[in-house]
Each structure stands twice: as C-alpha cells, then as structure tokens.
Amino acid sequence: MSTQPAILLPAPAFGHFRAWGVLGNAHDVRVALTHRKVDASIIVGIGPSFAASLRATVVGLEPLDELENGAVVVPVTPHALWAYGRGHTPAEAQAHVDALELALAPYVLRTEDVAGFKFHGGRDLTGFVDGTENPKGEAAIAAAILQDGPLAGSSFVVAQRWVHDLAGFHAHTRPEQEAMIGRTLHDDVELNDSPASSHVHRTAQESYDPPAFMLRRSLPYRLKVDGGTEEGLYFVAFATSLDVFNRQMRRMAGLEDGIVDALFTFSKPVTGAAFWCPPVRDGHLDLSAVGV
C-alpha cells in the first residue's frame, strides 16, 4: 500500500480542479472509482458525505469549520468527490479529470471546475512567491502523509478558492504589500519586523502548539463567471489532519487573538471543502482500511 504519488510532487505547470456530488448508489461509484488507475497524473479525494454514504469510517474526516468574524467569512462548500489533474498544458491537466469523470459519469454531478496555472515560476497573482516555507523531503512526508495506524499512507486535503481584488492590492505601496504578506516581493525574503497581521506571521507553522505543518500545492486561476472574471488562488493543502488547517484558519480569521490576517484586505475565500485522499494499492485507490 502506498500514497497517491502526485501528492508529494511539486505543483504542476497546470492543474485542473474538479468536484462532484454523487447522484447514484454509493456502491456503484466506489466500483467505478477504484477501477480506475490513480497514477502521478491525478489526485483523488473523498468528501465526508460520500464517505458516510459508503459507511466508511474515516476517523478525522469532517466538514471544515465554518468561521465568521464580522466581515471575515470563511464559507464551507462540501463536495462528495474531488480531483486535481496535473499537466504540462491546460488540456493535459483537464484530460485527466475528464477521464475520471467519464468513468463516474452516470453517478455524479459536477459541482466545481477550476483550471489553475503556475504563474511566474510559482508566484501568486499578487506577485509574491507561494510555497517557500513548505516542508521538504522527509518533513514534507511527515506533514502530509499519515505514517501509522489504519489510515497509514493516506492524507487529508483542503481545497479553498480565494478571490483576489488585485486592483485593491496594487493600490497599496510596495512596503504595504510586503507588510501584508510578511515577505519581500522580488526576492522572497522574510521580513524581521512584519506586523502580527501579516500572513506569514499568522501562519508560521512552528508557532502553533502543536506545530501546524502542511504541504501547500495551490495554483492561481482565472475563472469566467456571470458578468466577468474572478481571479485568485485555488488553495490546496495536504496535512495529516484537518485540525491543522482549522487551527490556522481560526488564527487567520482573527478568532484567536482578534487580529485578522491582512490577506483578507484584498482576498476572500468563496469555497472551502475537505477530503480524504485514500492510499493506492497496485495503482488503484484502496478503501479497505476504512471498512469498504
């Protein structure tokens, strides 16, 4: 039994994110899902509702905490299934989720579809490098993959679409922008004296007790919506528990010490969902550890 191979790969040049609700019988979906090969081209996640309809016991898989602190709202928009296709081109990334969808077609309904892309070698659309403080090597494995117990080899993932107000962001001076993030724009150096509201100050992984390490594999996106375009970051983070994400998000939302992450001055999450990424055996998802 092993981990879905793409989880530990660097973010791809292009990613395609798609989620589904389940219409048909959970058993039929499981058969179709486990029949497909899951190789390095795709990551598949199972949401709490689908796990429940399978009567699978995935300890720790629950909908995310829905948070609110005045104008700061962190919505929860769960899905039954989720996939992250990877490619050297947008078409290639999409083809991998299309193939999965075709296999599931009679039983699922598409609920989210977002094409992501690497921007300037790994920067957010604000221009700031995203991913620098990700754990690496053995530390990445320890942060993202459960090592022991019945769920060994699997991972939890959060997918959250953030919409940026880039015009608002660019109205700030460079020093103001850097103070919001807590790092310098061009050379990505951590500021010594960043305010407590800076994103890096809020999320410093070792500052949590216990430490809150996660492996982020987010990508920028631009999406056509009624009446225009939405753009921002499709945030994706793998961790050994959803608690890691919930704790970080609570602090970002100001629910710990009243200080809201400066990210919220120019961006907001509009979706948010949690999934469990089962391990694979002989290249297929293996649900045996959760009693299915």
Ligand code: HEM
């Ligand atoms: C609009 C959405 C977001 C943007 C644009 C963004 C951007 C960034 C940037 C530029 C950095 C600094 C470079 C790096 O270490 O990667 C960073 C760090 C980080 N972010 Fe975010 N981020 C977003 C949302 C989130 C969310 C929702 C979480 C978790 C709940 C999060 C967790 C982290 C963590 C853990 C770090 C590393 C902190 C450290 O240990 O130094 N980010 N992010």
